Amino acid sequence: MKEIIAIIRPKRVTATKNALAALGFPGITVSAVLGRGKQRGIAGEISYEVDPSVLAEGINAGMQFIPKRFVSVVVDDDMEDSVIKAIVKANQSGQVGDGKIFVCPIDDAIRVRTGDTGTSALH
Secondary structure (H helix, E strand, C coil), rough: CCCCCCCCCCHHHHHHHHHHHHHCCCCCEEEEEEECCCCCCCCCCCCHHHHHHHHHHCCCCCCEEEEEEEEEEEEEHHHHHHHHHHHHHCCCCCCCCCCCCEEECCCCEECCCCEEEEEHHHH
């Protein structure tokens, strides 16, 4: 099993959720997080307007943190590539700040209600 973690733009959560549901993964975890990449902030990722003259000059606002979404889904090993491709397709705009995906091994999963373990706990 693998945990696939994606850090994405807030406005791409619905597209990501729909892409994963189409693959048979209706259960995902999404959290609001703050962070930044090496670009140190992106104009347009925030909820207020930026003067067009500032954007035209290419001035980097240098925000400390920008809002992102942390998406996590645990999948069988054989679904790893399909899930990653779906997340990339739902989030890739070609612009800085599209996000990152991390893949982590999962030793076991337990469904608390039934006690199911392993991959049977995922479905």
